[in-house]
Amino acid sequence: MTTTYAKKHVNLLNIIENKKINTQYFILKVQAPHDISNLLPGQFVNILVADTRHAFLRRPISIYDIHPQERTIDLLIQVVGEGTHLLSKLKAGEQVDILYPLGKSFSLLESGKIALLVGGGVGIAPLLFLAKKLYRKGVDVHILLGGKGSNNIIETKNFEKYGKVYIATEDGSQGERGLLTQHSILRKSDFDMIYSCGPDAMMRAVANIAAKHTIECEVSLENMMACGIGSCLCCVTPTKSGHQCVCSDGPVFNTKTLEWNK
Amino acid sequence: MNTSKLKLAVKIGNLEFKNPVMTASGTFGYGPEFEDFIDINRLGGIVVKGTTLNAREGNNYPRMAETPSGMLNAVGLQNKGVDVFCNEIYPRIQDYKTNIFVNVSGSTVEEYVKTAERINELEHIPGIELNISCPNVKEGGMAFGTSCPSAVAVTHAVRQVYKKTMVVKLSPNVTNIADIAKAVEAVGADGISLINTLLAMAINAETRRAVLSTTTGGLSGPAIKPIALRMVWQVAQAVKIPIMGMGGIMNSTDAIEFMLAGATAIQIGTANFIDPSVSMKVIDGIEDYMKRHHIQDINSLIGGMLQQ
Numbered sequence: 001m002t003t004t005y006a007k008k009h010v011n012l013l014n015i016i017e018n019k020k021i022n023t024q025y026f027i028l029k030v031q032a033p034h035d036i037s038n039l040l041p042g043q044f045v046n047i048l049v050a051d052t053r054h055a056f057l058r059r060p061i062s063i064y065d066i067h068p069q070e071r072t073i074d075l076l077i078q079v080v081g082e083g084t085h086l087l088s089k090l091k092a093g094e095q096v097d098i099l100y101p102l103g104k105s106f107s108l109l110e111s112g113k114i115a116l117l118v119g120g121g122v123g124i125a126p127l128l129f130l131a132k133k134l135y136r137k138g139v140d141v142h143i144l145l146g147g148k149g150s151n152n153i154i155e156t157k158n159f160e161k162y163g164k165v166y167i168a169t170e171d172g173s174q175g176e177r178g179l180l181t182q183h184s185i186l187r188k189s190d191f192d193m194i195y196s197c198g199p200d201a202m203m204r205a206v207a208n209i210a211a212k213h214t215i216e217c218e219v220s221l222e223n224m225m226a227c228g229i230g231s232c233l234c235c236v237t238p239t240k241s242g243h244q245c246v247c248s249d250g251p252v253f254n255t256k257t258l259e260w261n262k
Numbered sequence: 263m264n265t266s267k268l269k270l271a272v273k274i275g276n277l278e279f280k281n282p283v284m285t286a287s288g289t290f291g292y293g294p295e296f297e298d299f300i301d302i303n304r305l306g307g308i309v310v311k312g313t314t315l316n317a318r319e320g321n322n323y324p325r326m327a328e329t330p331s332g333m334l335n336a337v338g339l340q341n342k343g344v345d346v347f348c349n350e351i352y353p354r355i356q357d358y359k360t361n362i363f364v365n366v367s368g369s370t371v372e373e374y375v376k377t378a379e380r381i382n383e384l385e386h387i388p389g390i391e392l393n394i395s396c397p398n399v400k401e402g403g404m405a406f407g408t409s410c411p412s413a414v415a416v417t418h419a420v421r422q423v424y425k426k427t428m429v430v431k432l433s434p435n436v437t438n439i440a441d442i443a444k445a446v447e448a449v450g451a452d453g454i455s456l457i458n459t460l461l462a463m464a465i466n467a468e469t470r471r472a473v474l475s476t477t478t479g480g481l482s483g484p485a486i487k488p489i490a491l492r493m494v495w496q497v498a499q500a501v502k503i504p505i506m507g508m509g510g511i512m513n514s515t516d517a518i519e520f521m522l523a524g525a526t527a528i529q530i531g532t533a534n535f536i537d538p539s540v541s542m543k544v545i546d547g548i549e550d551y552m553k554r555h556h557i558q559d560i561n562s563l564i565g566g567m568l569q570q
Binding site for chain 2: 010048054056057097099224230238
């Protein structure tokens with residue numbers, strides 16, 4: 001994981017656009033008052049949901065993409081509860097309170113290497129920015145996206161700009177039928193790194209496949225958090241060096257360091 | 263009124279605080295986590311993460327549950343132990359120009375004493391907060407703070423070895439908190455801090471399981487503020503030593519209310535998670551309040567709630 005230090009901010013950001021993708025997903029585009037070119041793939045922001053007793057804490061959301069010239073950050077969000085439902089109602093011209101940038105990034109392969117990015121459901125959120133960075137470095141990027149059905153397969157055109165896209169759906173409505181982790185691309189062993197984000201069970205299965213082929217594997221975890229900056233110690237995951245905070249020691253971890261069975 | 267003439271300084275024991283605004287243990291790390299957001303030197307004080315004699319891994323995940331207007335935690339005093347604090351963390355924070363308190367916890371009286379002895383050697387740590395109220399550990403912690411004899415035993419023992427300012431952090435999970443406060447005052451506490459979290463739980467109806475790995479945890483946030491305020495007021499009636507009040511303080515109005523109830527200083531806890539810069543806003547807001555109400559010296563607010 002890359003440990004470049006970027007000063008954190010807590011600010012009201014202007015909402016430039018709230019783009020609905022389908023009933024489940026939307027992309028919030030916000031504009032920062034500062035330069036954001038040092039934001040890295042795998043980092044996240046923590047959004048305050050206003051006007052609710054139930055969504056008391058901030059919502060951690062992956063950075064989906066950045067546009068440094070416009071100083072805008074895209075956040076791909078899935079509606080899962082009251083907090084994300086309220087966020088989906090935000091409109092261009094309004095403001096939202098955001099704490100950013102948080103966490104450590106994926107490590108970036110060098111030019112000429114081959115990467116496989118595996119995203120399940122909203123787990124694709126940190127992978128677009130990663131695909132873009134890797135592509136621009138000259139890495140050969142392959143992207144496997146999966147979900148229950150074609151409704152969960154979104155944004156494929158964006159991913160196709162940076163690499164070859166493979167799809168798996170459980171109902172067979174798009175791409176190969178079956179679980180993401182059963183996709184034929186995962187039988188190939190010539191990747192230098194597998195990056196993954198999605199449901200816990202999926203990431204564990206991907207990590208096992210990577211280990212079988214002795215491929216390095218980084219996953220982005222999404223434990224429940226309170227602070228997002230490593231002060232509350234609520235979001236810990238067991239690792240070979242004890243409990244570590246997903247928010248500040250992660251969210252990206254090399255799977256070799258995790259003690260997933262504890 | 264000239265702002266520069268406002269007097270915000272308060273005293274606990276022999277220790278002066280530049281203002282009454284502190285950050286609560288377990289919500290502020292050791293300080294560096296917040297350097298991007300605030301000027302730590304502007305704070306009256308900070309209470310760093312609960313420290314024990316030996317390293318503790320804490321409880322298993324999940325350790326947190328969001329609840330209406332609050333949250334539960336069951337961290338379980340995860341920390342690297344007093345040696346790592348003294349050798350690695352203290353050098354990083356010793357130059358802060360604010361009163362650094364170490365929150366001291368243990369499973370036995372002996373562990374409290376040994377930890378306090380080590381902290382006593384640190385020149386730039388002017389005080390400890392004796393934590394006899396952690397609800398998330400199997401042994402010790404809250405068990406010491408829920409009966410007068412055990413609260414007295416640990417406070418008395420630590421008082422023998424700890425020579426600087428010692429405040430005792432009380433549990434709200436008792437029948438009569440004023441009795442415990444009087445008991446620890448009698449054996450040499452310089453101040454009382456209250457309240458720690460309220461024992462609580464959350465269940466996920468869909469999975470039919472407790473949300474926390476430990477089933478129960480400690481409730482904090484604005485949901486507990488009215489209870490905390492009542493307890494600060496009750497303890498203020500019962501003891502002569504100063505009080506650090508806390509429990510759901512989210513803004514300067516909340517802070518003022520705690521002072522009116524009888525707190526000399528206040529601690530901001532869970533609010534640090536929502537807004538890491540909140541402590542500065544609380545100081546600014548207290549100054550504004552003093553100007554609006556023509557109050558020159560903040561000490562005149564302490565216990566200043568008017569009678570009906």
